[in-house]
Amino acid sequence: MKRIEAVIYGVGHMNSIATRLLLDKGVEIVGAIARSPDKVGRDLGDVIGLGRDLGVAVDAGADAVLAATRPDIALVAVNSYLADQYEHLARCAEHGVNALTLAEEAFYPWRTSPDLAARLDELAKSNGVTLTGTGQQDAYWLHLVATLMGTAHRIDQVSGTVSWNVDDCGPEVARDQRVGDTPEEFAAWLESEAQPPSFGRNGLDALVADTGLEPASIASERVPVLAQRAIHCTALDQTIEAGRVIGFTDVDTIETHDGPVFTCHMTGKVYGVDESDRNEWTVSGEPDLHLSNGVVPTQMTTAASLVNRIPDVINGPAGFITVDKLPRLRYRPEALASYVEG
Numbered sequence: 027m028k029r030i031e032a033v034i035y036g037v038g039h040m041n042s043i044a045t046r047l048l049l050d051k052g053v054e055i056v057g058a059i060a061r062s063p064d065k066v067g068r069d070l071g072d073v074i075g076l077g078r079d080l081g082v083a084v085d086a087g088a089d090a091v092l093a094a095t096r097p098d099i100a101l102v103a104v105n106s107y108l109a110d111q112y113e114h115l116a117r118c119a120e121h122g123v124n125a126l127t128l129a130e131e132a133f134y135p136w137r138t139s140p141d142l143a144a145r146l147d148e149l150a151k152s153n154g155v156t157l158t159g160t161g162q163q164d165a166y167w168l169h170l171v172a173t174l175m176g177t178a179h180r181i182d183q184v185s186g187t188v189s190w191n192v193d194d195c196g197p198e199v200a201r202d203q204r205v206g207d208t209p210e211e212f213a214a215w216l217e218s219e220a221q222p223p224s225f226g227r228n229g230l231d232a233l234v235a236d237t238g239l240e241p242a243s244i245a246s247e248r249v250p251v252l253a254q255r256a257i258h259c260t261a262l263d264q265t266i267e268a269g270r271v272i273g274f275t276d277v278d279t280i281e282t283h284d285g286p287v288f289t290c291h292m293t294g295k296v297y298g299v300d301e302s303d304r305n306e307w308t309v310s311g312e313p314d315l316h317l318s319n320g321v322v323p324t325q326m327t328t329a330a331s332l333v334n335r336i337p338d339v340i341n342g343p344a345g346f347i348t349v350d351k352l353p354r355l356r357y358r359p360e361a362l363a364s365y366v367e368g
């Protein structure tokens with residue numbers, strides 16, 4: 027294949043890192059989409075602090091960029107939940123563009139937003155493109171764990187403890203994690219709105235799907251994490267007073283018919299000094315197994331996973347194809363185009 031052409035859809039923290047990695051892997055950036063006036067009109071290289079211009083102006087007109095560039099793939103990093111993400115993935119499909127997104131719910135949306143996922147699947151099939159969600163979940167919450175499970179004879183329980191730093195993301199994620207709420211505001215939010223699925227829940231759904239087991243019951247709990255002392259949230263550029271919310275922990279448990287129970291404790295919060303991302307899994311059964319990934323540099327591993335997944339998406343069948351249906355994630359030492367079939 028000639029060089030892969032890509033559009034950067036959302037010029038925030040994650041796609042800024044990914045852009046550099048794409049360039050290192052021989053991908054041609056042909057367009058960039060953002061919305062804020064301080065980015066639109068500037069060169070992408072300037073916005074992401076690359077140290078050189080790329081000859082690509084950041085543009086607010088997503089349809090116009092996709093129509094004019096017709097890239098091989100759009101890398102979408104704008105928001106988390108499928109209800110918000112739908113318009114962006116639908117737009118890519120309608121323009122005949124494959125899309126790979128970091129939206130957490132897109133990692134495995136079939137149980138939390140089945141109707142939207144089915145509509146996107148239809149749209150992707152009718153336009154002959156592949157839509158896929160990836161990110162930190164791909165290796166660290168799904169494929170590493172699934173491989174560990176493959177070394178067990180009998181499994182009773184799979185339990186994960188993962189954490190990530192709100193300050194590794196932008197302000198929207200911080201607001202989604204309710205940073206700055208009083209405990210009363212957080213409790214009122216839990217009561218007042220239908221809660222979006224936790225990122226852990228979508229990861230567990232993928233893991234259960236990978237085993238071929240069917241869920242029998244699903245329980246979810248959302249617990250606020252309160253600041254023990256005043257702490258600065260860089261994502262919001264705001265100091266959060268002691269006693270206010272700095273994020274929350276989701277505990278999701280999926281019981282399966284005739285199979286293991288899957289649990290994920292996932293905390294997304296503003297970190298204090300000396301805190302770092304965790305990713306640990308225990309498989310209980312015959313035998314008991316444990317996977318600890320030490321300190322996980324999530325921003326970098328997420329961006330690298332996003333980039334390394336690109337050939338699978340371009341090679342993939344048309345539809346909304348979750349990564350449990352794709353080859354496992356692979357290191358890509360060569361230019362990405364060399365992994366594209368045909």
Ligand SMILES: NC(=O)c1ccc[n+]([C@@H]2O[C@H](COP(=O)([O-])OP(=O)(O)OC[C@H]3O[C@@H](n4cnc5c(N)ncnc54)[C@H](OP(=O)(O)O)[C@@H]3O)[C@@H](O)[C@H]2O)c1
Nearest residue numbers: 036037038039040060061062103104105106161162195196
């Ligand atoms: N799956 C994973 O492992 C993983 C890891 C990290 C992050 N994420 C998710 O990926 C998403 C992006 O993360 P991030 O840290 O890069 O966030 P971020 O720094 O806030 O960047 C988001 C970008 O999306 C742009 N945007 C938002 N709505 C848009 C729209 N309607 N049209 C065009 N651009 C739009 C924003 O543009 P402006 O700046 O111009 O407003 C911003 O640059 C978040 O939802 C986060 O939760 C997933």
